[in-house]
Amino acid sequence: MDKSADTHFNNVDFLATKFNFSDNQSVKEPLIPRSTLWKSETMEDEVDRSQRGSIPAAAAVASASVARHKDDRVVNELNFFAIDKSSREEVSSAIKSENVEESLKEDKEMKLDAGLNLLTENIGSDKSLVDEEEARGNEHRCLNLTELAVLRDELHRMNMENQRLKSMIYQVNSNCNALQVHLLSLMQRHGANPHAMTADYEKMIGRTLEDCEKLTGKDENSQSLSGDKSRDGLGSPQNNIVESMEFFKKPTESPANEFVPSHDPDKNEPIDHRPGRDDTAWAPTKVQNLSPSADQGAETTAMIKKARVSVRVRSEASMIADGCQWRKYGQKMAKGNPCPRAYYRCSMAVGCPVRKQVQRCAEDKTILLTTYEGQHTHPLPQAAMAMASTTSSAASMILSGSMASSDGLIASPHYIAGTASFPGSLPSLATLSATAPFPTVTLDLTHTTPTTETISSNPMLLQRPLFFGSAMQRQVGHALNQSELLQVVSNQMKQAPYDMVDTVGTATAAITADPNFAAALVAAIASVVGSVRPNHGGASEDVVTRSCINENT
DNA sequence: CGGATTTGACCCGCGC
DNA sequence: GCGCGGGTCAAATCCG
Numbered sequence: 001m002d003k004s005a006d007t008h009f010n011n012v013d014f015l016a017t018k019f020n021f022s023d024n025q026s027v028k029e030p031l032i033p034r035s036t037l038w039k040s041e042t043m044e045d046e047v048d049r050s051q052r053g054s055i056p057a058a059a060a061v062a063s064a065s066v067a068r069h070k071d072d073r074v075v076n077e078l079n080f081f082a083i084d085k086s087s088r089e090e091v092s093s094a095i096k097s098e099n100v101e102e103s104l105k106e107d108k109e110m111k112l113d114a115g116l117n118l119l120t121e122n123i124g125s126d127k128s129l130v131d132e133e134e135a136r137g138n139e140h141r142c143l144n145l146t147e148l149a150v151l152r153d154e155l156h157r158m159n160m161e162n163q164r165l166k167s168m169i170y171q172v173n174s175n176c177n178a179l180q181v182h183l184l185s186l187m188q189r190h191g192a193n194p195h196a197m198t199a200d201y202e203k204m205i206g207r208t209l210e211d212c213e214k215l216t217g218k219d220e221n222s223q224s225l226s227g228d229k230s231r232d233g234l235g236s237p238q239n240n241i242v243e244s245m246e247f248f249k250k251p252t253e254s255p256a257n258e259f260v261p262s263h264d265p266d267k268n269e270p271i272d273h274r275p276g277r278d279d280t281a282w283a284p285t286k287v288q289n290l291s292p293s294a295d296q297g298a299e300t301t302a303m304i305k306k307a308r309v310s311v312r313v314r315s316e317a318s319m320i321a322d323g324c325q326w327r328k329y330g331q332k333m334a335k336g337n338p339c340p341r342a343y344y345r346c347s348m349a350v351g352c353p354v355r356k357q358v359q360r361c362a363e364d365k366t367i368l369l370t371t372y373e374g375q376h377t378h379p380l381p382q383a384a385m386a387m388a389s390t391t392s393s394a395a396s397m398i399l400s401g402s403m404a405s406s407d408g409l410i411a412s413p414h415y416i417a418g419t420a421s422f423p424g425s426l427p428s429l430a431t432l433s434a435t436a437p438f439p440t441v442t443l444d445l446t447h448t449t450p451t452t453e454t455i456s457s458n459p460m461l462l463q464r465p466l467f468f469g470s471a472m473q474r475q476v477g478h479a480l481n482q483s484e485l486l487q488v489v490s491n492q493m494k495q496a497p498y499d500m501v502d503t504v505g506t507a508t509a510a511i512t513a514d515p516n517f518a519a520a521l522v523a524a525i526a527s528v529v530g531s532v533r534p535n536h537g538g539a540s541e542d543v544v545t546r547s548c549i550n551e552n553t
Numbered sequence: 554c555g556g557a558t559t560t561g562a563c564c565c566g567c568g569c
Numbered sequence: 570g571c572g573c574g575g576g577t578c579a580a581a582t583c584c585g
Contacts, residue, residue: 328558330577343576347557357576 308373310442312361315368319358322370323384324348326356337362349378367446 313320319342326344334341339360346354354374361367376384 327556329579331559332575332577335574341575355576 308371308440310369310371310440312367312369312442312444312446314366314446316366317368318342319344320368320370321383323381324354324376334359339365346374346376348376348380352377371440 311320319326324346325348327347328342328344330343331340332343337359339362341357341359344356344358346352346356352374354372354376356373357371359369359371361369
């Protein structure tokens with residue numbers, strides 16, 4: 001991929017994953033990481049303090065900025081943007097000039113206020129020393145009041161800026177979505193011609209970059225502060241892309257967005273597995289008819305429905321914060337574990353089939369094992385995307401393995417003695433178990449820092465410094481909560497497009513060689529590229545899917 | 554009062 | 570057929 005494309009993905013990645021501008025989410029759980037967001041250490045400390053004190057991140061930013069006065073304001077505001085250098089400079093100059101003007105204006109107002117007060121205080125009075133002191137005191141108070149007003153103004157501006165950034169992120173997300181869908185269509189069209197596909201892909205990247213440039217400052221005034229219009233993509237320069245996205249969605253109803261895009265091996269047609277359209281969506285576990293007599297397609301479908309993703313994290317809390325709303329519907333004592341297993345279902349939308357089980361590890365009670373099953377049928381908040389897309393991509397990976405086998409069991413080349421680890425991921429970070437009743441991918445986030453040996457022995461980790469190992473090493477330096485940890489994993493997984501594009505030629509060759517692989521690959525790429533889709537993000541599971549790609553290429 | 558949680562009953566698949 | 574274990578249901582209860 002060319003450099004510009006890299007930049008684009010960096011921007012998307014940063015905007016989509018480093019910030020959480022969703023109103024409620026940012027209030028409940030600030031997801032601003034330490035490592036890259038703040039340039040000023042002192043400011044970072046302030047934000048950290050605020051987070052510890054449960055002060056919303058936005059407020060923390062505002063207060064930090066306010067505390068710094070005008071000189072630092074420019075830098076602080078710039079830190080909101082993680083855009084490329086040129087865009088940053090443009091925005092910087094724009095904000096600078098704006099601030100200079102505003103500073104002058106504020107100074108004038110202060111002087112004016114001071115003068116008026118003095119006049120008011122001194123009219124018709126003898127200039128005794130006491131009066132003079134009183135006047136000075138009043139003047140001082142007035143100055144403080146003015147400063148307060150200025151600070152309030154500043155806060156207001158920050159809020160407006162936040163709103164604007166929100167809408168920007170939304171539009172960048174739209175771009176990314178369009179990119180994803182376009183890539184899928186290209187893969188389908190040029191499956192036999194990797195070169196043509198790469199050319200098209202680069203063209204598309206270029207076009208989207210242009211749109212991003214427009215977004216990131218060249219036409220700031222056109223950005224709706226309310227965000228409503230831009231969220232819909234109406235009147236935005238991305239309209240054409242959004243439209244094309246809608247267009248490309250239609251044939252398969254956005255496979256990456258919904259449940260696992262699979263192919264009927266017999267008909268070679270996409271199967272709609274979306275739970276909302278599935279009659280058995282609310283009776284998943286009672287449909288355990290994985291009988292050998294069933295045809296391969298039905299078997300695969302059942303397998304997908306039962307595909308699970310487990311996440312192991314160390315936590316004292318009873319449940320990890322994954323951004324979703326859950327309603328507990330049962331609790332059982334599981335055999336061999338003194339800790340009860342709790343059953344939850346997603347309550348963010350009526351009829352959402354996603355369930356999860358939460359249980360403490362019998363061996364180590366500090367480890368919380370959360371198992372997700374199913375696919376959300378509704379938009380998800382940013383914080384929930386990583387986990388949500390985990391299940392779909394895991395299912396797609398499982399699908400790719402099962403479809404390659406004749407007996408419907410997982411037959412991945414990684415599959416050794418029932419459990420497989422994946423190249424490109426950290427050892428034991430992601431495992432696929434076929435010994436469980438249903439295929440389960442386990443993400444073990446209890447392992448914090450990989451050793452030097454594990455990194456050096458893994459070419460994938462050496463290939464790109466930002467990949468899992470090093471990033472985890474850097475970012476797990478401080479205590480992470482579950483959401484942060486998932487974000488770390490998610491962020492690193494969003495780097496996957498580089499590898500994906502690098503291997504796109506060989507991947508295409510694999511597609512042409514094995515039609516069944518196409519479905520899994522499309523799902524994998526969809527979840528990698530489409531990680532910022534509102535109801536379906538690519539994230540930690542990408543370790544699985546990308547590994548699948550690498551393995552098959 | 555409405556939504557969430559608790560908890561015992563029930564259903565179902567599986568192994569013996 | 571029976572018992573066991575996992576999973577779900579639904580009435581009772583809790584809570585904001």
